[in-house]
Amino acid sequence: MPFIDVDNVIKEYDNAHALRGVSLGIEKGQWLNIVGPSGSGKSTLLNLMGGLDSPSAGSVVIDETDINRLNEDGMARFRREKMGFIFQQSHLIPYLNALENVMLAQYFHSMSDEKEASEALGRVGLSQRLRHRPSQLSGGEQQRVCIARALINSPELLLADEPTGNLDRENTRMILELLKKLHEEEHFTIVLVTHDPFVAQWGQRIVTMEDGKIRCDELVCRL
Amino acid sequence: MSSFVVSEALATGFKEGFKAGIIWLVLIAYLSKHDRSSLIRSFHAAVLTVLMATPLFLVYYSGPPAKDAIRNFISFSFSLLLILSAASLYHASGIKPDGPLDRSDSKAFLMNRFILPPLIFFLTVAFFLPDMLGSGSFIKDLAAIKESGRSTYISALAGFASGYLLWSIIYRTLRPLWIGGFFDIPQIFLFLSVTKLLGGGTKGLAEMTLIPSVQRGFMKFSHDFIHQTFVFLMVPDHQLLKTTTWNFIGFFFGPNIAGFAALAGILFFPLLFLYYRLFRPLPDPLAETGAERRKVKSGLLFDRRKKALPVMLFVLLVLGSWFSESGESLSKLYIPKPKPVVEDKGLILIPLKDPSMDIKDGRLHKFALQHNNQEIRLLVINKTGGLSVCLDACEICPPEGYGQRDSNVVCVYCNTPIPVDTLGQAGGCNPIPLSFEQDEQFIKIGLKELLKKREFIPTGAAGEKAG
Incomplete structure (x- = not known):
């Protein structure tokens, strides 16, 4: 059984169909990018995998747990243990500095550990910016804090929704290189949603969506 | 006089029943939390033994020698519990790191079958028997004051039943078995010691707690020890050493200093436990990732805090009761004319x-x-x-x-x-x-x-x- 098993998932909002029977299996440690135009259902699929939304029909099984059968507390615990999130907006707490933002994620998982949080920020190249607040950091630096925050609890699954959407090409490359390095070191599974073909090339597999369905599923060929 | 005697008997009986009930509840919660509910039978057997032994003892053994024996028995029982709680709190505080625990099945079997049942039986008897004898003896004295002792005994029994039933009803309606999670062996011993200290008095409403007895005992001990030391050292009975000096020394024997020393003695190990459990750094567990390590640590920290909570509560209870009992004012010395x-x-x-x-x-x-x-x-x-x-x-x-x-x-x-x-x-x-x-x-x-x-x-x- 794959690590993530999305089985014939349908998602309807009133009369609109966001997903029309999507099935997808993702192996543990794989980096999968979901691409497609706006309204194709890629973010909806990601939200269902993260348990941020529930399907109208079908199931999402992660690591042999049907996440739609979990109650609110169970889902929160599952997310805390298994998942890390990165969004287009950094969603950092504005009045906490970079270190405190990472420590907050530690706190909600178990307990905070300043040394470990500093090391995590060091790994994303921010060891000189620990005490800076989000407003004192550039967009690329903020996203790096988000990566440190998402990975601080050693998740098995990293869900990223347009993580470089707000960044220029140089910063985008920097973030992707960082993710690639961490992925190679820690072997977590990545599901990344993007509409940018440049970003899509960084994964191991690309799923292209259109009108709530998977149009194409291909492995990235690297020369 | 009659209603006074009846209410005294009722209150004394209620206190004993209340104690038995709350201990039963805590013990059953603790044992069920640790999958040892069957051991509650030893507790019941011990309570029954005490209930049968008390009247027999009081019928066949009475007078001042019996009262002295009961007083000594109460002191022994309280001291035993205090020592057990001090030793277990010291062991659990983490001052001395634990060695590897042998949790083999055969050991657990031996423990559950042959060691714990008689231990629970013995401790329950050692806890209840002296208190029941003390209260029983007091009720016997009350019954002697009143012309017909029957209503005194009935009141005492009714008090006992209602005190016990109160906790039984709480158990049946609320099923508060979760409180077992707050207890380990040291907390159980401390709970028993505190219950005895706060409810071990045997003089009816006039002295519900053992605190005045402990204060008196410690006062007497410290006084005799210091005074005899001075005598042994042959401090000259010089005019300069007369009243002022002895007044000064007497201050240390008095209820303030000696009482405070007794309190410090009782609370020393619980406070030591709290200090080590709450303020000393946690050991760093071995784990593959930082997140796992933090998770184990936070579990340990949570457990430490949870188990410290009853100890803290008991310390506060003892402090509150102690100072409310120590409110004796230094009234004027009454010296009657011969x-x-x-x-x-x-x-x-x-x-x-x-x-x-x-x-x-x-x-x-x-x-x-x-x-x-x-x-x-x-x-x-x-x-x-x-x-x-x-x-x-x-x-x-x-x-x-x-x-x-x-x-x-x-x-x-x-x-x-x-x-x-x-x-x-x-x-x-x-x-x-x-x-x-x-x-x-x-x-x-x-x-x-x-x-x-x-x-x-x-x-x-x-x-x-x-x-």
């Missing part, structure tokens, strides 16, 4: 039925005998267990006599308080006890006894006055 008594055919007779006084009113009464142109003073006071008759002097101080302040007689010379209930014990700063006989009309003291005991009074300028 009433003259005479010797007749070698006996000194003190009337029990004197219209001008009630000798059993708990206040200090003094009497003076003129013998060969010298005055010999006696004191009589009613204490638990009956009258006590002593010389108005001790074996150490110049015989300036005693006054009374609250539940102590106080040496006028060195200002040392002596708990009234310890009168009759010889030695130290206690008034020199006298053997006596008592009938319906008189206390009878032999002149020979009086003159023999007078020899123990220190001689000297002040001694001349009395001797």
Whole structure:
């Protein structure tokens, strides 16, 4: 059984169909990018995998747990243990500095550990910016804090929704290189949603969506 | 008088039932949390044994020797629990790192089958029997006051049943088994010690807790120890060392300092436990990732805090009760004027039925005998267990006599308080006890006894006055 098993998932909002029977299996440690135009259902699929939304029909099984059968507390615990999130907006707490933002994620998982949080920020190249607040950091630096925050609890699954959407090409490359390095070191599974073909090339597999369905599923060929 | 006796019996019975009920509830919660619910049978067997043994003991064994034995039994029981809780709190505090625990199945089997059941039985008996005997003895005394003792006994039984039922109802309706998660062996022992301290009194409503007894015991011990040390070192009885110095030393024997020392002794290990469990750094567990390590650590921290909570609660309970019991004001020293008594055919007779006084009113009464142109003073006071008759002097101080302040007689010379209930014990700063006989009309003291005991009074300028 794959690590993530999305089985014939349908998602309807009133009369609109966001997903029309999507099935997808993702192996543990794989980096999968979901691409497609706006309204194709890629973010909806990601939200269902993260348990941020529930399907109208079908199931999402992660690591042999049907996440739609979990109650609110169970889902929160599952997310805390298994998942890390990165969004287009950094969603950092504005009045906490970079270190405190990472420590907050530690706190909600178990307990905070300043040394470990500093090391995590060091790994994303921010060891000189620990005490800076989000407003004192550039967009690329903020996203790096988000990566440190998402990975601080050693998740098995990293869900990223347009993580470089707000960044220029140089910063985008920097973030992707960082993710690639961490992925190679820690072997977590990545599901990344993007509409940018440049970003899509960084994964191991690309799923292209259109009108709530998977149009194409291909492995990235690297020369 | 009748309703007073009934309410005293009811309250005493209720207190014992309440104690039994709350201990049963905590124990059943603890055992079920640790998958050892079957061991509750040992507790029930012990409670039944105590309930059967108490009346038998009280029927066949009575009088002052029985009361002394019960008092000693209560002290032993409280001390045993205190030592067990101190030792287990010390062990659990983490001061001494734990060795590897052997949790093999065969050990667990032996533990559950052969070690824990008799241990629970023994501890339950050791906890309940002295308290039940003490309260039973008190109820027996109450029943003797009243013409018909039946209503006294029925009230006590009703009180016991309602105290126990209260916790039974709480158990049936709320099923608070989750409280078992807050307890480990040290917390159980501490809970038992605190319950005994706060509910182990055996003098009805007048003394529901053991705190005054502990204070008195510690006061007496520290006083005798310090005073005898001074005597042993032969501190000269110089004018400069007279009242001021002894007053100063007496301050340390008093309820404030000695009482505080007793409190510190009781709370030392719980506070040590709290300090080590709450403020010492956690050990770093081995784990593959930082997140796993933090998770194990936070689990440990949560457990530490959870298990510290009852200890903290018990410390606060003891502190609160202690200071509410220590609210005795330093009232003025009461020194009655001695009433003259005479010797007749070698006996000194003190009337029990004197219209001008009630000798059993708990206040200090003094009497003076003129013998060969010298005055010999006696004191009589009613204490638990009956009258006590002593010389108005001790074996150490110049015989300036005693006054009374609250539940102590106080040496006028060195200002040392002596708990009234310890009168009759010889030695130290206690008034020199006298053997006596008592009938319906008189206390009878032999002149020979009086003159023999007078020899123990220190001689000297002040001694001349009395001797």
